Amino acid sequence: DQQVKQNSPSLSVQEGRISILNCDYTNSMFDYFLWYKKYPAEGPTFLISISSIKDKNEDGRFTVFLNKSAKHLSLHIVPSQPGDSAVYFCAASALRSGGSNYKLTFGKGTLLTVNP
Amino acid sequence: GAGVSQSPSNKVTEKGKDVELRCDPISGHTALYWYRQSLGQGLEFLIYFQGNSAPDKSGLPSDRFSAERTGGSVSTLTIQRTQQEDSAVYLCASSLMFRSYEQYFGPGTRLTVT
Numbered sequence: 001d002q003q004v005k006q007n008s009p010s011l012s013v014q015e016g017r018i019s020i021l022n023c024d025y026t027n028s029m030f031d032y033f034l035w036y037k038k039y040p041a042e043g044p045t046f047l048i049s050i051s052s053i054k055d056k057n058e059d060g061r062f063t064v065f066l067n068k069s070a071k072h073l074s075l076h077i078v079p080s081q082p083g084d085s086a087v088y089f090c091a092a093s094a095l096r097s098g099g100s101n102y103k104l105t106f107g108k109g110t111l112l113t114v115n116p
Numbered sequence: 117g118a119g120v121s122q123s124p125s126n127k128v129t130e131k132g133k134d135v136e137l138r139c140d141p142i143s144g145h146t147a148l149y150w151y152r153q154s155l156g157q158g159l160e161f162l163i164y165f166q167g168n169s170a171p172d173k174s175g176l177p178s179d180r181f182s183a184e185r186t187g188g189s190v191s192t193l194t195i196q197r198t199q200q201e202d203s204a205v206y207l208c209a210s211s212l213m214f215r216s217y218e219q220y221f222g223p224g225t226r227l228t229v230t
């Protein structure tokens with residue numbers, strides 16, 4: 001039972017264009033969402049996050065949108081750069097809902113390739 | 117400052133042998149987490165430490181897996197009688213106690229069981 005789903009295993013975009021990575025979740029207890037970026041042979045690094053009380057969070061070229069009613073979030077990267085090529089993981093936490101608020105539940109990741 | 121470090125970076129072992137994986141968290145981070153990433157899968161939660169105690173071991177796949185943490189710092193994940201399905205990248209993360217949503221990951225140990 002996958003609670004966080006990234007249905008696109010890969011995405012290829014041209015440099016300068018927008019990259020949109022999608023993530024869906026099923027657990028209504030999730031109230032905090034994160035995106036991690038992972039290069040080969042390295043651990044995931046935190047990129048951006050959003051609380052369920054917001055619907056948008058922006059940090060430079062990266063924006064995360066949250067649609068709670070659809071249980072869907074997306075990460076927009078604009079403009080995309082070749083250095084953005086990596087695996088992007090969506091993760092969720094039940095931060096204020098009680099229970100296992102320390103546990104991150106991850107999707108399987110999307111490999112983004114930005115072509116020069 | 118120094119990030120989370122893990123050793124070894126790669127480990128190849130024969131089926132049935134025991135292995136120990138080590139994690140050095142960021143100094144001052146009282147919370148420590150172990151995750152596993154099997155081929156083509158997302159990161160799977162294994163165990164969580166708060167200080168030296170492990171209030172949640174629910175993610176450990178079997179009783180062949182155990183972990184300990186001493187001095188509120190270094191943690192060791194031990195897999196006994198390794199099986200081929202244990203082959204994966206084992207990732208350790210740490211965080212400040214009440215900031216579990218900001219987990220910092222190490223580079224991982226790639227375990228291959230032949």
